Amino acid sequence: MKNKLFNRMTDAQRLEAFGNMLAWARHAVFLGGAGVSTESGIPDFRSRDGLYHKTEKRFARYQPEYLLSYECLRNEPDVFFDYYRAHLDARAVQPNAAHMALARWEKEGRLDGVVTQNIDGLHQKAGSVNVQEIHGTTWRNHCTRCDAAYGVDFIFDSIGKPRCPRCGGMVRPDVTLYGEFLPKEAHDNARRMIRDADLLIIGGTSLQVGSAAGLARQFSGEHLVIINKSRTPLDGEADLIFRDSIGEVLSAVKPG
Numbered sequence: 001m002k003n004k005l006f007n008r009m010t011d012a013q014r015l016e017a018f019g020n021m022l023a024w025a026r027h028a029v030f031l032g033g034a035g036v037s038t039e040s041g042i043p044d045f046r047s048r049d050g051l052y053h054k055t056e057k058r059f060a061r062y063q064p065e066y067l068l069s070y071e072c073l074r075n076e077p078d079v080f081f082d083y084y085r086a087h088l089d090a091r092a093v094q095p096n097a098a099h100m101a102l103a104r105w106e107k108e109g110r111l112d113g114v115v116t117q118n119i120d121g122l123h124q125k126a127g128s129v130n131v132q133e134i135h136g137t138t139w140r141n142h143c144t145r146c147d148a149a150y151g152v153d154f155i156f157d158s159i160g161k162p163r164c165p166r167c168g169g170m171v172r173p174d175v176t177l178y179g180e181f182l183p184k185e186a187h188d189n190a191r192r193m194i195r196d197a198d199l200l201i202i203g204g205t206s207l208q209v210g211s212a213a214g215l216a217r218q219f220s221g222e223h224l225v226i227i228n229k230s231r232t233p234l235d236g237e238a239d240l241i242f243r244d245s246i247g248e249v250l251s252a253v254k255p256g
């Protein structure tokens, strides 16, 4: 295993090695999942131990995936939008140390950008510019009939099934629901970034969701760093593995 040596290093040595990789890299990319947002207090909505089973009784009879599926949006829009408003409103949530470090690295020219499975817009809030949101975002909405675009408040501040003021069609979030294809442009950009990267930092995802696992496999660059509390299928290929908080690790890394 490639990471055998690193496993014998102290925390300080591993952080130093990470910093050297970041300083050396010409194209570093961060691929992140729900674990990046949980440190801002956002529950992992794809995890059965997370949000779903602590929610109100009215949602308890539904399968977790159903509440965020295209099927639910189409067949029971009132249930979909009630759930969506109650649990996916990240407007007041603040970015954490991980978001801040990544935004700073991009500004300093150390990081090409971020590929994220999260839909909460926290990377942009922290100042990141190149953010490929492969599961879409709650910050944009559009009319399913005339395609008019609406801002984040349009759905969260509405009641019932949101209607387009121009044509009366249903307005929905630009979020990839279960049963839908990933947004092509973001996914293509993400694939290109990861393919061209010489350092890939994977954080807060156990790579169980197909899209992230598929993207990670596009990487053939020099160094792979994984920051995740549980094991991932790519651990054996990683140069460095941290089982700690992403915010703590990224803010402790000193490039160079």
Ligand SMILES: [Zn+2]
Binding pocket: 143, 144, 145, 146, 147, 148, 164, 165, 166, 167, 168, 169
């Ligand atoms: Zn419309």
